[in-house]
Amino acid sequence: MTSTPEKNNLTTPVTEVLNKHVSVRQYTDQDIDDNLLMTILNASRRSPTSSNMQTYSIVVVRNPEVKKELAVLTGGQKHIEACPVFIAFCADITRLEAICEMHGQTLTKNLETTLVSSIDAALVGMSVQTAAESFGLSGVMIGGIRNNPKEAAELLELPKGVYITYGMCLGWPKEDLIPDRKPRLAEHVVIHKETYKVDNLEGEIRTYNQQLKAHYEAQNRNLDDDAWSGPIAKKQEKPNRPKLKETLESMGFSLD
Ligand SMILES: Cc1cc2nc3c(=O)[nH]c(=O)nc-3n(C[C@H](O)[C@H](O)[C@H](O)COP(=O)(O)O)c2cc1C
Structure with missing residues (x-):
């Protein structure tokens, strides 16, 4: 049976991470190891998803040229260039379309489909932020990616039925510059x-x-x-x- 924690024991590693959160826009030159990144992303994929439809996709960008272009598309956000890893959290209804096609159905798209996929993308992204911060990484979410959604989608070769709900810069924080x-x-x-x-x-x-x-x-x-x-x-x-x-x-x- 799960018991209520003692009053004097209301801190867990997760609440500590959440309570320490700040958005960080300045990073050291240190890269993020791919094993670490995949650990974070795969743990985050345990996030709940509406009706288990998993209507999101994640695009990891390390290419400096692409990050440079994304920085321009988001209104000159230099931290996108500076971070070692930029992640696009995308609402993705292409698999729903494929499923419907497989079963001779037509996908009925409406505001709900758009909300469900956007919420799925938002939830997995929030888990990524928390998991990343639990390893000492820092970052900032980038809603500015919706300034030019089509251009950003083209840059990342997203098919129709996928849009970037928001992005995220991740990196190792410059300790003396953490706000x-x-x-x-x-x-x-x-x-x-x-x-x-x-x-x-x-x-x-x-x-x-x-x-x-x-x-x-x-x-x-x-x-x-x-x-x-x-x-x-x-x-x-x-x-x-x-x-x-x-x-x-x-x-x-x-x-x-
Ligand atoms: C969905 C979302 C989009 C955001 N977009 C941007 C952005 O484009 N650029 C930026 O510098 N910060 C962005 N932020 C960071 C917020 O400005 C920041 O979380 C807020 O000011 C609170 O500060 P804190 O996270 O340090 O507590 C975004 C945050 C969220 C949740």
């Missing part, structure tokens, strides 16, 4: 017990703005008082990646 952990919103703002309740949301946002401002000030970076909400609000003025729907549709996904 401090970024504060998170208060737990009662995001964790609800039984029913959803938040009192004084604006006050909570202002409190978090102050915490984030102090976090950046400790790194000699000065931000406005609205350190968190200001830039986020500004970004919402215009729709982000307005052509994404038609681009994903042209790549074989449905958003209806």
